Amino acid sequence: MTDRKPLQLRLPHDLKNWLKAEAEKNGASQNSEIVRAIRERMDRNRTEALQTQ
Template sequence: MAITDPQFKIRLPSDAKAFIEAEAKANASSQTSEVVRAIRERMKAETRRTQRLEPKGNKFSL
């Protein structure tokens, strides 16, 4: 990530913030990296889910 990447502020529940802090420490990474990692994992999961549900012929693939 570069300084020129878009930025935004986010409010988190205290338990989510504590989780991000702990994950960053455990992975020797920044909290930003942990948030990005979680978002990208969700993006991959959504992509896989939608690809499974795309129609193949007259049936849906599950």
């Protein structure tokens, strides 16, 4: 990923705690967990869009 741009993100405490726990459980950074979650959502949206065509 060569075109990274910083993003300030404010999360509710419950999401921040969940994110921290997921990152620790997976041996990953919190940033990586956010990217993973967004990619999963993107994939799900693409799959749903293909199914409705």
